[in-house]
Amino acid sequence: MSSDPSTIVAFEKCPVYASAAVESAVRAAVDAVGGIRAFVQPGQTVLLKPNLLTDSTPKAAITTHPEIVRAAIRLVKEAGGDCLVGDSPASVIKHERVWERTGMRALCDEEDVELITLELGGAREFRKDRQVFDVAQRVLDADVVINLPKVKTHVLMSLTCAVKNIYGCVPGMAKAGLHKQYFNAADFGRVVASIYGVVRPALAIADGVVGMTGNGPSSGKPMPMGFVAASADGVALDRCMCRVLGLAPRAVPYLSVLRRRGVGEHDDRRIEVVGADPDSLLAEPVALPNTLRSRLIPSWLGRLFAPLLWCRPTFSDSCVYCGLCVRMCPADALTQKKGEKPVLEPKQCIECCCCHEVCLAKAVDMQLSPMFQRMADRDKCLK
Ligand code: SF4
Ligand code: SF4
Numbered sequence: 001m002s003s004d005p006s007t008i009v010a011f012e013k014c015p016v017y018a019s020a021a022v023e024s025a026v027r028a029a030v031d032a033v034g035g036i037r038a039f040v041q042p043g044q045t046v047l048l049k050p051n052l053l054t055d056s057t058p059k060a061a062i063t064t065h066p067e068i069v070r071a072a073i074r075l076v077k078e079a080g081g082d083c084l085v086g087d088s089p090a091s092v093i094k095h096e097r098v099w100e101r102t103g104m105r106a107l108c109d110e111e112d113v114e115l116i117t118l119e120l121g122g123a124r125e126f127r128k129d130r131q132v133f134d135v136a137q138r139v140l141d142a143d144v145v146i147n148l149p150k151v152k153t154h155v156l157m158s159l160t161c162a163v164k165n166i167y168g169c170v171p172g173m174a175k176a177g178l179h180k181q182y183f184n185a186a187d188f189g190r191v192v193a194s195i196y197g198v199v200r201p202a203l204a205i206a207d208g209v210v211g212m213t214g215n216g217p218s219s220g221k222p223m224p225m226g227f228v229a230a231s232a233d234g235v236a237l238d239r240c241m242c243r244v245l246g247l248a249p250r251a252v253p254y255l256s257v258l259r260r261r262g263v264g265e266h267d268d269r270r271i272e273v274v275g276a277d278p279d280s281l282l283a284e285p286v287a288l289p290n291t292l293r294s295r296l297i298p299s300w301l302g303r304l305f306a307p308l309l310w311c312r313p314t315f316s317d318s319c320v321y322c323g324l325c326v327r328m329c330p331a332d333a334l335t336q337k338k339g340e341k342p343v344l345e346p347k348q349c350i351e352c353c354c355c356h357e358v359c360l361a362k363a364v365d366m367q368l369s370p371m372f373q374r375m376a377d378r379d380k381c382l383k
Helices: 019-032 066-078 095-102 104-111 137-141 162-169 174-181 185-199 234-245 253-261 292-296 299-304 324-328 354-358 370-378
Strands: 008-013 045-050 082-087 114-117 123-128 131-136 144-148 150-154 158-160 203-213 221-231 272-275 311-315 364-368
Touching: 008 019, 008 234, 019 066, 019 203, 019 221, 019 272, 045 066, 045 137, 045 162, 066 082, 066 104, 066 144, 066 203, 082 104, 082 137, 095 104, 104 114, 123 137, 123 185, 131 137, 131 174, 131 185, 144 162, 150 234, 158 162, 158 234, 162 185, 162 234, 162 253, 174 185, 185 253, 203 234, 221 234, 234 253, 324 354, 354 364, 364 370
Parallel strands: 008 272, 045 082, 045 144, 082 114, 144 203, 150 203
Antiparallel strands: 008 221, 123 131, 150 158, 203 221, 311 364
């Protein structure tokens, strides 16, 4: 066990998004990791970074619920911090529509807090491990960043929680550009890890009241999980979230990279879990992404059989012909005629899962090639 407060992960039960219940659970979780004054000093500018992936309502469980953000705002104000709420949604949808649909505009008006898009205000370029990426200047200018992720499984990264939520600090369409450049899961995991290495929020408060399972981050199923969790160490928090969801940390590419780089706590014996028991939070097993097993195949094997191992989108009849996936595809692999489903040019597809991520009609399924499926099925070890 650790006596280091930076590696404590606190879980608090919270069955509903009622304002008072959420505020009480968030306060208890933050108190258990040192209290808000350990992270925020009077007069500091504090950026709250929820997951505002796209223009969906809180009920869809894709984005961080406004009540979690409200609780964080109130804590920061109590500590004397100046609050901002900001994100850069993944889709090409105008951010004002995202703010309206996610409830963030109404919340920030009610709490008298500025809501900012991270696409405006410039960006700074970083290089790490032969990869190049931008981080929004507004994030770098904040004295403190508090991370407010949603707990979800993820078709490309297996998990999105504290570390992956920081990918939203890459401004606007630069995110799609990174998907195009670093398209396989291992390379994309490296760039996610590098962005986390630059931003490093002081505190993460995860929204697991209703999470998402299956083919997240947008096409999975909302699942009542009934908790919030907090930690100063996003890596420790994500490792605990793997435990809650029944995921192997080695199936989460950015966690493997951060372990190699020595960022965050990866030794479960040194992570002190307090509050609710993470092993008994969920009443039933979690549905994992259908692509998960492919993440566990050794990379040398993947390289050897690369042409026969692919993971590409198919489009179901749920398609409402909105064209969003076609506009988002960083590889121009999709075409679409009016009133018809998108058509994939397989040779162009870089398997980045962006089309899957943006489709709110849940019409995009990422399918493994038959060989990939057979190899993945043989690796039954998820834990
Ligand atoms: S697959 Fe989804 S995002 Fe693409 S056109 Fe159809 S509904 Fe729109
Ligand atoms: S079709 Fe989908 S998975 Fe393929 S490159 Fe385009 S967005 Fe990525």
